[in-house]
Amino acid sequence: MALYTHVKNKDEMAEHVADALIGGIDVRTLGALTWQDRIRTLLRAHRDLILKHPEITPFVAAASAQPGPGVIRFNNSITGVLEQAGFTEDVAQDLYFTLVTHNYGSVVTAPSGAAASNNLLKYNEGLGTILAAYQDRMARPALGLVESMRERLRFGRK
Numbered sequence: 001m002a003l004y005t006h007v008k009n010k011d012e013m014a015e016h017v018a019d020a021l022i023g024g025i026d027v028r029t030l031g032a033l034t035w036q037d038r039i040r041t042l043l044r045a046h047r048d049l050i051l052k053h054p055e056i057t058p059f060v061a062a063a064s065a066q067p068g069p070g071v072i073r074f075n076n077s078i079t080g081v082l083e084q085a086g087f088t089e090d091v092a093q094d095l096y097f098t099l100v101t102h103n104y105g106s107v108v109t110a111p112s113g114a115a116a117s118n119n120l121l122k123y124n125e126g127l128g129t130i131l132a133a134y135q136d137r138m139a140r141p142a143l144g145l146v147e148s149m150r151e152r153l154r155f156g157r158k
Contacts, residue, residue, distance in 0.1 A: 011059065014055075014056070014059040015059045015060075015068065016068065017056070017059070018053075018056035018059040018060045019060070019067070019068030019069065019070040019071050020068075020070055021049055021053060021056055021070070022046065022049065022056075022060065022070045022071050022074050023068070023069060023070020023071070023073050023074065024049075024070070025042065025045045025046060025049065025074055026045070027042060027073070027074070027077040035081050035082070035084060035085035036131055038081045039078060039081055039082070039099070039131065040124075040127060042074070042077060042078055042081075043078075043099055043100075043102075043103055043127065046074065046100070046103050047103045047106060047107065047123070050103065050104065050107045051107055051110060054107060057104055057107070057108075075096055078092075078096050078099070079092040079093055079096050082095055082096070086138060087134070087138060091134065091137070091138070095130075095134050098130055098134075099127070099130060102123075102126055102127060102130060106119070106122075106123040106126070
């Protein structure tokens, strides 16, 4: 009963747990990596966390209107890397949501057993396509994001 003097209900408590788990992703060991490898490292750690604790996904999504300090720290780490790479703040935030959504989608569709390694290859391929499309958007602003992704998928470029 004492716990409920600090939180309204079980869902709010779960949101705090999910936030703490995401906030526990180590963002400090990214120094010498390229910006793309920094992003991949952070996102793979995030994906591994939600694969290990899939039950946190709905609570993180529910808390997205008012994210906790852990989610904010993770968001700032990714958007900071993207802004250092030359993306505007708006594009960095948009790309953050695209990448995190890709993570959640890959977990929902992740098979177990032998097919899991193939799923990881598809995950990495999708991640590469998203990053490349946003790079194209930065380099060629007239080319829309959707057109860039279609072009990359049609010609098999990464």
